[in-house]
Amino acid sequence: MLQHLCDSGSSSIVRRPYSVSANPPKPPKGKLSNSPGVILLGLLGIGGIAFLSFTQVVGRRQGQSVVPDAEKKPYRQAQTAFSPEEVTVIFVLGGPGAGKGTQCAKLVDKYNFVHLSAGDLLRAEQDREGSEYGQMIKDYIKEGNIVPMEVTIKLLENAMKESIKKDEKQESRFLIDGFPRKMDQAVKFDDSVVPAKKVLFLTCPESTLLERLLERGKTSGRADDNEESIKKRFKTFIDTSMPVVDEYRKQGKVIEVESVGKIDDIFEKICAGLDPVIS
Ligand SMILES: Nc1ncnc2c1ncn2[C@@H]1O[C@H](COP(=O)(O)OP(=O)(O)OP(=O)(O)O)[C@@H](O)[C@H]1O
Numbered sequence: 001m002l003q004h005l006c007d008s009g010s011s012s013i014v015r016r017p018y019s020v021s022a023n024p025p026k027p028p029k030g031k032l033s034n035s036p037g038v039i040l041l042g043l044l045g046i047g048g049i050a051f052l053s054f055t056q057v058v059g060r061r062q063g064q065s066v067v068p069d070a071e072k073k074p075y076r077q078a079q080t081a082f083s084p085e086e087v088t089v090i091f092v093l094g095g096p097g098a099g100k101g102t103q104c105a106k107l108v109d110k111y112n113f114v115h116l117s118a119g120d121l122l123r124a125e126q127d128r129e130g131s132e133y134g135q136m137i138k139d140y141i142k143e144g145n146i147v148p149m150e151v152t153i154k155l156l157e158n159a160m161k162e163s164i165k166k167d168e169k170q171e172s173r174f175l176i177d178g179f180p181r182k183m184d185q186a187v188k189f190d191d192s193v194v195p196a197k198k199v200l201f202l203t204c205p206e207s208t209l210l211e212r213l214l215e216r217g218k219t220s221g222r223a224d225d226n227e228e229s230i231k232k233r234f235k236t237f238i239d240t241s242m243p244v245v246d247e248y249r250k251q252g253k254v255i256e257v258e259s260v261g262k263i264d265d266i267f268e269k270i271c272a273g274l275d276p277v278i279s
């Protein structure tokens with residue numbers, strides 16, 4: 001199952017071009033091209049083009065769009081589970097212990113977000129009786145590795161659907177905390193669930209992160225809040241998650257805030273970045 005998930009994960013983000021035969025059959029030369037049938041077909045073709053041009057001109061004059069509704073939607077939007085007009089997603093990223101969960105709790109109060117932590121969803125699935133992914137998730141988390149994206153994206157999509165069904169609101173806002181942590185997740189989520197509006201990125205020196213996590217580890221009961229796992233999580237963050245932040249930075253989506261100092265002061269800086277985006 002693990003092998004299967006990993007394999008399908010890497011191939012599904014590759015968009016293959018439509019298959020075109022390398023040697024398409026050629027029509028026999030000099031026979032068809034001069035026949036009366038071909039001349040008739042040619043005349044019909046010219047007539048068809050003239051008719052289409054005429055209907056487009058008339059359509060524009062009458063103020064109608066000549067583009068069918070289905071063709072107006074951009075490709076990516078047509079494929080997503082939710083419309084970005086109705087569902088706003090803000091990703092919250094940052095190193096382990098940067099304060100993502102802490103700040104998300106405050107943002108929920110202020111902006112009425114639904115907070116979904118990818119790590120919490122994975123831990124819940126790990127502990128769910130009868131889950132076929134339980135052991136796999138446990139192993140990945142302990143090693144600070146990224147669980148195959150199919151599992152995490154499905155958990156997130158299901159949680160979003162459930163929340164939307166429960167709230168029955170016209171518009172929903174989600175803070176997705178600790179996701180995407182790998183490029184394949186980012187591409188797949190944006191393409192198939194809904195493109196994120198912004199990415200809140202919390203920065204913090206490693207020494208502060210380590211201190212916070214070791215302190216949290218005294219009571220959290222988390223299998224990865226120990227020095228060995230923390231070091232692995234730092235490495236995964238630098239090697240695998242930072243390229244995601246860099247990609248969103250290129251797209252102009254990143255709101256970067258230094259997450260050092262008092263929790264309330266950090267929150268103020270975050271709000272200054274989010275206020276213009278969230279009405
Ligand atoms: N500004 C801060 N100053 C001091 N401690 C903080 C600050 N922000 C958060 N903490 C503490 O640091 C620990 C980690 O914070 P939090 O759980 O919010 O981080 P996180 O980024 O969600 O971590 P992870 O990615 O590991 O889940 C918690 O014990 C929290 O109380």
Ligand SMILES: O=c1ccn([C@@H]2O[C@H](COP(=O)(O)O)[C@@H](O)[C@H]2O)c(=O)[nH]1
Binds near residue numbers: 143224233
């Ligand atoms: O998209 C994700 C998010 C998380 N994980 C795994 O979970 C742990 C813990 O995540 P926290 O956000 O710190 O709660 C993380 O180290 C990964 O192992 C994941 O695989 N994919």
